[in-house]
Amino acid sequence: MFFNSLSFAIFLPIVFLLYWFVFNKNKTTQNTLLIVASYYFYSCWDWRFLFLLVFSTLLDYFSAIMMENSTTDKKRKFWLWLTIGINLGFLGIFKYYDFFAQSFADLLHGFGFQTNPVLLKLILPVGISFYTFHGLSYVIDIYYKRITAERNFVDYSLFVSYFPLLVAGPIERATHLLPQVKIKRHFNFEKAKEGVYQIIWGLVKKVVIADSCATYANAVFDNYESMNSLSLMLGAVYFAFQIYGDFSGYSDIALGTSKLFGIDLLKNFNYPYFSRDIAEFWRRWHISLSSWFRDYLYIPLGGSQGGMWMKVRNTFIIFLVSGFWHGANWTFIVWGLLNAIYFLPLLLQNKNRSNMGEIEMGWNANSLKTILNILGTFVLTTIAWIFFRAKSISEAIGYIQKMVTDFHFNTQYLNNERYNIELLLLILVFVGVEWFNRSKVEPLSGKASWVKVTLAIMALLALGVYSDYKEFIYFQF
Amino acid sequence: MKPFLIFIGKILLVLLLSAFSFDLVYTHVYETSSPRTKFQYFRTFKKDTLDYIFLGSSRVENSLVISEIEKQTGKSALNLGFQAAKMEDIYTLLQLIKAYEIHTETIFIQVDYIFNIQEGYSNVLQYEVMPYVRDNSVTKSYLNHHFEHPSLLYYFPFYRFSDYDSKIGFREFVLNVLGKQTTIQKEKGFVGLDGQLDHCDYELPSSVNEQNVYFNQIQDFAKKNDMNIVYYFSPMSLSIKNKDYVAKLQGKIPKLHDFSSVVKDDLLFQDCTHLNRKGATFFTQYFIDTLLTD
Known part of the structure; x- marks a missing residue:
């Protein structure tokens, strides 16, 4: 069910x-x-x-x-x-x-x-x-x-x-x-209402964003050998949004459902793709697992006590274990290892806790730097996701190799009878909605909530993917 | 609790009203836009005349070039072959020709091993018919037969567009609104195949079923409605096994025209049972010479 x-x-x-x-x-x-x-x-x-x-x-x-x-x-x-x-x-x-x-x-x-x-x-x-x-x-x-x-x-x-x-x-x-x-x-009416908003938004993330992205990502990943650079880049981006929409959508529905019974669950996602570095990403992505590994593995191993070597060793251990937790495949281990490698420069420079505050934007150079950092973190994360999605390490390497060496950027027609670029607009709208509501649990509450709920329901009806039914990715873990 | 139940009630109302509005808009667009699918195109001939209609599976769709037939005979024609169509699909389309009041001179029905398949249907025809479930009793009963919860399709607004979203959902709706054409109208239902047969290990059934209920219904329906039906068997590669199936089938359908061996060159096939474009042109000419020329 x-x-x-x-x-x-x-x-x-x-x-x-x-x-x-x-x-x-x-x-x-x-x-x-x-x-x-x-x-x-x-x-x-x-x-x-x-x-x-x-x-x-x-x-x-x-x-x-x-x-x-x-x-x-x-x-x-x-x-x-x-x-x-x-x-x-x-x-x-x-x-x-x-x-x-x-x-x-x-x-x-x-x-x-x-x-x-x-x-x-x-x-x-x-x-x-x-x-x-x-x-x-x-x-x-x-x-x-x-x-x-x-x-x-x-x-x-x-x-x-x-x-x-x-x-x-x-x-x-x-x-x-x-x-x-x-x-x-x-019974608490406000809490239950929040729960319903969260369920609706979780469904939008799952059936509109994740499942639409899955259609495209699958078409690209399953035929990566015949895809050009643009398609492969898009395929990786689509998978990044598929897994985010899928898992954070699931978490939103879980948290929302629980609120209907008057029980609060731990927050699991906090707009991870707006992270300014990889350390911040891991404070915002699958928070309950990251904090589990921190409290029950990293700290018992000595945490950051005992100098830089211990810190690096323990960080690599938790990322490798975290990767292995996801599945019994070398691809997940490499995914964990890649994230540990991304983390290393921050650790060595003691900058892994430098982006703890809220993201503030304005018309200045700092904001431009923030945007570039966010984009850079997203690119790194997306490259790591290729290993997460691929069936084998050689497939992931082949995918990346083709992506960076093909140098063809024309729009391709996929085997799902769609053009590789068609979904970008929907993703951009989704990113915009999340960006402007990043201080909230979900974007539907607040001013004009009925208009927003109506739009969300209309999106669910018109843009949701129902025929090609897809279960939640994280159920396999 | 009461405010919450009212809140949920409002959400359900929004859901229902949205679904109802979408259903109206989508149905209207699919009914009025320039046809993109074969079934849409077929519907445009309501109360019109089509001298020749060709019914059957992809072995019809890929093998009869309608432009050639129209050019050489001066008659109007439509290739109404659907991928994976079975006898039930053919019977449904025959009934719809009547329901849509399309006047015909002759209806050609391709019968082959599908005579042996009692259950089964074309999923292409199924989703193409879906927007028109409320058209008439024929479309309704056709979909009822193949769907687990037919009442959802018929009564629950927008359900059919959601359930078949990859085929008739938002994307296809937008393409209809924008009037983006497909080749269906230009080719009048013919879909040419590229490529050539590599090797063939296809086998026809070793025996013919005692009967096919839908075939019997087709015969009864045609007789009752005074429709002129011609049955034929499309070409197949000479390499296929159990070719004596055709003769056995002729035992059941004495008036069956056997074209199974008229294309002898495997280079004219895309696979064992489907002609490529070149093969379709060759066979169309043969068909015209044999059945459409006085």
């Missing part, structure tokens, strides 16, 4: 009405309904993986209690590593086993040994990377005594399986979400 499907359009109002009109007695009834709804939502993909979700919930729940009840550090450490081991074990088996087995076989083949690796070819349970990290943050926080273990199983289950964030985040923190599920929620 995708957020942009008819079934979700039926599911959501039913849960909403039951939540506020039937199960509104206390927080336990509210939470129980949300758990049932969440399990139903999850089982719509594959009911068998529901057992995995329930097991993961039980494991983290009891481990946390055992950890808290432990009298010695040794025992606490035992429970922590047991939980981490089992959680990452599942993730490893489902997501990474085949990759390692095949890579090892390829390596042996390189040394002249012929092997036939046993591959599991398992279906990846939807959202496993998200809820695994979700649970891990909880047990690690308990271990470091940042929070106390949750004793109410219903509340904890909801924290793990809450349907708006279950399959593609944002990756929540117990410190943020648990306190909200532990109290009865009261």
